[in-house]
Amino acid sequence: MNRSRQGDQLFRELCRDIGADRVHRDGASQLLYSRDGSAFPGGIPGVVCFPETTQHVVDCIKAANRHDRSFVPRGAGTGLAGGAVPCDAPLVISTTKMNSILEVNYEKRFAWVEPGVVNLDLTKSLTGTGFHFAPDPSSQQSCTIGGNVANNSGGPHCLAYGVTNAHILAIEVVLPDGTLVELGDVDGHASGYDLRGVFVGGEGTLGIATRIAVKLTPDPPEICTLLLDFMDVADAAKTVSAIIASGIVPAAIEMMDKRIVNVVEEFVKVGYPTDAAAVLIIEVDGLPKGVKIEVERIQSISLEHGARSVRVASSDEEREQIWKGRKSAFGAVAQIQPGYYLHDTVIPRTKLVEVLEAVYEIANRYELIVMNVFHAGDGNLHPLLVFDPQVPGIMERVLAAGEEIVQVSLDAGGVLSGEHGIGLEKKRFMEKLFSEEDLAAQKLLKDAFDPDGRANPFKVLPSGASCGEVNHLNQLPDGAWV
Amino acid sequence: MGMNDLEDFRESVGESGPVAVVGGRTHWTVGGNPTDDTRLVSAPVGIDSFDPSEMTVSVKAGTTLKDLNEELSRYRQEVCLEGSSETTVGGALMIGTDGIRRNLIGSVRETLLQAEYVDAKGKLIKAGGPTVKNVTGYDLCRLLVGSLGTLGLVGRVILRTRPQSEKSVWLQGGLQPEEARHVCFQPSSLLWNGKETFIQLEGYGIDVDSEVLKLKNLGYEEMGTKCPISIPRFRHKFVNGMCLDGGIVDVYSSILYKSTEAAEPQHSNEVVRLGNKVRTMFDPSGRLNPGRDPYRAGP
Numbered sequence: 001m002n003r004s005r006q007g008d009q010l011f012r013e014l015c016r017d018i019g020a021d022r023v024h025r026d027g028a029s030q031l032l033y034s035r036d037g038s039a040f041p042g043g044i045p046g047v048v049c050f051p052e053t054t055q056h057v058v059d060c061i062k063a064a065n066r067h068d069r070s071f072v073p074r075g076a077g078t079g080l081a082g083g084a085v086p087c088d089a090p091l092v093i094s095t096t097k098m099n100s101i102l103e104v105n106y107e108k109r110f111a112w113v114e115p116g117v118v119n120l121d122l123t124k125s126l127t128g129t130g131f132h133f134a135p136d137p138s139s140q141q142s143c144t145i146g147g148n149v150a151n152n153s154g155g156p157h158c159l160a161y162g163v164t165n166a167h168i169l170a171i172e173v174v175l176p177d178g179t180l181v182e183l184g185d186v187d188g189h190a191s192g193y194d195l196r197g198v199f200v201g202g203e204g205t206l207g208i209a210t211r212i213a214v215k216l217t218p219d220p221p222e223i224c225t226l227l228l229d230f231m232d233v234a235d236a237a238k239t240v241s242a243i244i245a246s247g248i249v250p251a252a253i254e255m256m257d258k259r260i261v262n263v264v265e266e267f268v269k270v271g272y273p274t275d276a277a278a279v280l281i282i283e284v285d286g287l288p289k290g291v292k293i294e295v296e297r298i299q300s301i302s303l304e305h306g307a308r309s310v311r312v313a314s315s316d317e318e319r320e321q322i323w324k325g326r327k328s329a330f331g332a333v334a335q336i337q338p339g340y341y342l343h344d345t346v347i348p349r350t351k352l353v354e355v356l357e358a359v360y361e362i363a364n365r366y367e368l369i370v371m372n373v374f375h376a377g378d379g380n381l382h383p384l385l386v387f388d389p390q391v392p393g394i395m396e397r398v399l400a401a402g403e404e405i406v407q408v409s410l411d412a413g414g415v416l417s418g419e420h421g422i423g424l425e426k427k428r429f430m431e432k433l434f435s436e437e438d439l440a441a442q443k444l445l446k447d448a449f450d451p452d453g454r455a456n457p458f459k460v461l462p463s464g465a466s467c468g469e470v471n472h473l474n475q476l477p478d479g480a481w482v
Numbered sequence: 483m484g485m486n487d488l489e490d491f492r493e494s495v496g497e498s499g500p501v502a503v504v505g506g507r508t509h510w511t512v513g514g515n516p517t518d519d520t521r522l523v524s525a526p527v528g529i530d531s532f533d534p535s536e537m538t539v540s541v542k543a544g545t546t547l548k549d550l551n552e553e554l555s556r557y558r559q560e561v562c563l564e565g566s567s568e569t570t571v572g573g574a575l576m577i578g579t580d581g582i583r584r585n586l587i588g589s590v591r592e593t594l595l596q597a598e599y600v601d602a603k604g605k606l607i608k609a610g611g612p613t614v615k616n617v618t619g620y621d622l623c624r625l626l627v628g629s630l631g632t633l634g635l636v637g638r639v640i641l642r643t644r645p646q647s648e649k650s651v652w653l654q655g656g657l658q659p660e661e662a663r664h665v666c667f668q669p670s671s672l673l674w675n676g677k678e679t680f681i682q683l684e685g686y687g688i689d690v691d692s693e694v695l696k697l698k699n700l701g702y703e704e705m706g707t708k709c710p711i712s713i714p715r716f717r718h719k720f721v722n723g724m725c726l727d728g729g730i731v732d733v734y735s736s737i738l739y740k741s742t743e744a745a746e747p748q749h750s751n752e753v754v755r756l757g758n759k760v761r762t763m764f765d766p767s768g769r770l771n772p773g774r775d776p777y778r779a780g781p
Contacts, residue, residue, distance in 0.1 A: 108736075154617075175756070187735055189579070192754070194628055195760070220667070241535050245535030248645070287689035288689075290685055293686055293688070346616055349535075413612055418616065422619060433619075437601075438607055441609065442609075442620040448762075460620070
């Protein structure tokens, strides 16, 4: 049977199995689900499904298997590494309609949620209960918990609280052969191999999560936010290292350089010092007296390392104002240039000074504007190259500069990604970090979960095959978050 | 072992024949004993590098927790691994069980950032990365923790460290677990013997003192820095209403510590089938720690 007729048959079977209103293959849907928040132009999905139950997901995967089709799990599509880009006309399985909070157990501190629950909706539903879900990626107003699981998402407050993997206790998963399995347990100590732990961050290549038990973290009794400004970026970076070296692990340490501070201040007017070379936003939390001690120590350390001023938020409103600037950064960038390309690498936090200097040098050499707004506390860089895509030859310069930034990060002892994942974007760099044998070991895990290679193919691990044109970045993201 | 000790370790593991690493033998029987024909080798020993301002340490798997903690405590740091003084770093990771302070210091699974291990073919493989945050590829470190050495034999690791608490104190009192857990913010441990609860508080001295006062007002007695009760060796899964039978419950993780061995844990067939597929992929001939099975280990 040719692929077109096979597609018709698959479509009919899906309509029969999960209901015709949950199966789309019109042009608008195919266009809409052809890409994610990344720079990749994307492929074309075969059929887009919107399951509402675990059984629907099982039915979707079994139908795909009957017709030898691959499938791509998809949450809100906010990913920045091309992880949800459909390659080879797969079934796109969107979990956005599986969006219920199923159970909240305050005594044992967990909640069962469906994968399509939006991160911020979960946070809002917990407001006032004394608990929260700690991962807070900057896309939290639209990204889903299922997407957070797939990408092992981070966020500013993951410095002290850990990334998503530390906050997922158990996951109900439909494996690529259609088998339903529950990985982990709500007590957080299932024996046997930590299959839950490797599923988180699997970028949808190991199966689809249909129910997720998240850990509820107690709200801290006291929170204090500081805004520090520096006349030299290196002093700000040295302050970050000095704070960690002193034994303080704040809830968050974010850095913004002069260019992004100016753009943000122009956009939202939150009172950032526009003449500073860099600002740090630092948040500490815990019991009140310990918070006071840490605030005083951070003030002292930062002044010793060249801080010009330290502003301590004196009210919730002031605290929210300080964070508003940080969270508006990517919206603000659109005010100065229509395009940007956002990188994500991690370096040892003691190498911040030298790597930031190298990033500026690379951007200057390629005559590009770079802005830095990133999670400094855990060394998670996000150099943001902003440009006008209409300028001839600009993409070549952007890509070449980006590749050098990745190399500089690796040379400093860093890794390829701290929270965006590998997806399509960085699989070509994997061999820079891992040997052939190391990558073969990772492939063993993929093969154990997905021997036929049907779950989100062409992602994460380098392979001879490519996903159409997706190995070549030739378009720009419409929006992006860190 | 000298400069090339990882290479020496790789050679000692070799490419064929049943093999296991012997550490401090403090958890030797967990998940079953290795078969009689298993050749025992030792992992290399020593701390390769420790940068307190990075909060990571590179250490060889045969190093004892005692030696590692002595070095880290010089800089008022620690790792989230618990065991006796003879327990090795590799042993604690391969067993992978969390201690009673998990509520404060986190899980062993969060601690392992990078591992260099010898695979079933005798090749040296690197998993994970050296930084404190990393989503580069599949996280095989997660898989190695708690694997009882059935997927690879670990030679060297990079671990996340954390600051030691300024003050630590235990208290003993009469509140039941469901009441006790709400009195203080994030105690590091909460144990229950069926009659009384035992609470460990850690943090800045000034905060700990305030929390201690709250508990003393509820009739609790300060018991010093060491755990006031002896914790039996075997871990059972605790379910509300279960008879403690002389055991001690870790309230936050629902583990019942008893002096008698637990029955083999129950797992779904699908989970065991998937786990065994993983094992077979990593070790097709079954030469790594034969006789041991992570699914027979307790919680």
